[in-house]
Amino acid sequence: MKKYLLPISLTFIIVAFLLGFIEIDRTGTVNSDMENYLSYGVNNITTDLKNVKDLSKRDQDIICAISKGLVSKDIDNKIIPCLANQVDKRENDIEYEFKIKDDIYWSDGSKITPDDVVVFFKELLKIEDEKNIEALLDVYGAKEFKEGKTTFEKGVAITATDDKVIIRLNKKNDNFLDELTKPQYKLRKYLIMWGDMKNNYNKLIYSGDYVISSFNDDEIKFERNNYNSDNSLKSIKIVKDNSVELSMASFEIGQRDIVLDPPESELNKLDSEGKLITIPKNNGIYIYINSKNDTIPLQGRKFIYKNISNALENYKTSNSKEFELAEGSYFREDKQDLTKLQSRKVISNKEEEWNEPEVLTLLCKDNNDNRELCRCISSWFKENTDIVLKYSLVKEEEFEDQELKNRYDMILIENNANISNKKVFYNNFENYLSDSEKERIINLQSKDEKNAYDNIENKLFEEYRILPLVFYNQNIAFSKNVSNIKFDGNGNIDFSSIK
Known part of the structure; x- marks a missing residue:
């Protein structure tokens, strides 16, 4: 046995000596892979791209890429x-x-x-x-x-x-x-095969700038369609991250090139580092104030709207990138109409006495944006009024329950504030309008009347029933490897713009 010990010992010493001169790449294949793929994280990867009904904007990005x-x-x-x-x-x-x-x-x-x-x-x-x-x-x-x-x-x-x-x-x-x-x-x-992309992606042909080269539960890879595109960006990788916080953690160590809508707490830091792009979105948030047979009279609705507006204005001072205040405008583009804005500001500032309740209730869908809005509004009422504002965040299917909505004083409503399609905009408010208003909207849509919706909008504001609060922005964190990120007019990533 002893005759083998000396050779083994010498071999071990030589290997150890040689390893001292070798630089070990402990990043494994990550950096190599990152050099080839632009990478961004999403919180879910769906295998069904046949119908757009339940697709998020990020799911739709896949369709737009290919x-x-x-x-x-x-x-x-x-x-x-x-x-x-x-x-x-x-x-x-x-x-x-x-x-x-x-x-x-x-x-x-x-x-x-x-x-x-x-x-x-x-x-x-x-x-x-x-x-x-x-x-x-x-x-x-x-x-x-x-x-x-x-x-x-x-x-x-x-x-x-x-x-x-x-x-x-x-x-x-x-x-x-x-x-x-x-x-x-x-x-x-x-199209029928797009219902199971995981098993069919390699059997399909694509009309877009990219083709899917691999598809699984955790990752999708795209390669440039050389027959139909000359984009400088050759490859894309979409990775499933369980949360945007995980995407940001991967971004910080160089494993993600793009993070969409990074946490609000990161926006100012990213902006100061020159790693943030902010783009206006059509997403608007509106407040419906339920008069409940005049238990909340007009002067009460004015009081509520004024305080909610003040709460959001105060919040925005330290969160300037997240959204833009509506300031009385139902569409972002209408903020240029100074005459309309001034007249609505005058109406809002008229204070009248009313019997304030001890508690007001607010209902909305449960998501990160609504949680933050409710928190800041509730805190404002606690610190600046004698009213306690209680809010409930519910899942989407529960939010559609009309009986539940009727029990609340206020409801936060998200709407697509696309000024070029007011038909869809007002139809989305259907559950909060009177029968006569619904009928009028139907009649206006058939007549194709210019500025047809102005009277309805003015009525909603003057009665303080459905009121504009904020227009959200699209925030994108990007690495030093990425430039010229753009979105199309529907809010989907324009991959052909990325360099």
């Missing part, structure tokens, strides 16, 4: 060509003619044709929920086809020529092109 629509919308809400390089309107804006580009290709190298677009719209009408394709249901014969009353080929006014797609509507719809920019209208082949 699919393109006839038209798209840039960050300034300008509609721009995409698969179509020209759009012509005819017959009083009822008929649309889309001239398809001749240099666009699927990810397998085959050419994208007008027939491909027509087949996709047929599949979309079959599969997608009606409320997600209202614009497509405005096409002549589309609703009848979806209800099984006609065939697509004979009854639906979507046809193809050698280089064009022609769509004819039932009636004029000023928002038709704007609607076509949304993720559900991005061109996808074999």
Whole structure:
């Protein structure tokens, strides 16, 4: 045995000596992988991309990365060509003619044709929920086809020529092109297979800038579609993080390049380091004050709104990046209308006596933004009034319970404050409007009246029933490896902009 000890000892000494000259990379494959992929974290990865109904904005990002629509919308809400390089309107804006580009290709190298677009719209009408394709249901014969009353080929006014797609509507719809920019209208082949992306991603071909190269429960990888894109960004990796805090922790050690909506506590630090981009979003928060048969009279509703506005203004002084105060405007763009704002400020500042209750109650959906808003509003009332404000945060399905809503004094409502589509905006307030107001909105939508909603908006404000509070911003933390991040007009990441 002793004769083997000397050689073994010498070998050990030599190996130890040589290791002293070798620099060990303890980061493993992480840095190597990060050099190849732009990485960002999400809190969930869905395998079902067939319907957009339950998809978050980040789920929709996947569709936008690997699919393109006839038209798209840039960050300034300008509609721009995409698969179509020209759009012509005819017959009083009822008929649309889309001239398809001749240099666009699927990810397998085959050419994208007008027939491909027509087949996709047929599949979309079959599969997608009606409320997600209202614009497509405005096409002549589309609703009848979806209800099984006609065939697509004979009854639906979507046809193809050698280089064009022609769509004819039932009636004029000023928002038709704007609607076509949304993720559900991005061109996808074999749509039924998108319901199980985990097992089908490598069997599909894609119309977008990227293709999916791997897909599992924790990670999705994209590679550039060289047939249809010349983007400088070659690869993307979406990683499942259980929370935005985990995404930020990975960001700090160089394992994430982008973190969307980082925690409020990190915003000022990121901004001072030059690692933050802030972009206006259409998301608005509104307060519904339940008069409860005048148990909260007009002067009480004014008092409540004034104090909530003061609470949010005070909060914003130290959280300037999170949102923009509405200041009486129902749409961010209307903040330029100084005459309207001044008149509403005068109305709000008129103080009148009322019998203050000891307690006010507030209901809202349970999410991080609403938690923070409720906390700061409740604290303000405690410190500046004699009223205790109690709030309840509930899950989405519980929030839809109308009987529950009726028991609360106030309700926080999130709405899409897109000024170019007031029809959707006011329809989202349906549960809080009187029957006569609902009927008036329906009539206005059919008449296509210019500035049709102004009277309804003024009435809501003057009666202090549904009032604007804040417009949220999109905050993005980015690493030194990333520049020029943009979002499209629908709030989805424009991956083609990233360098």
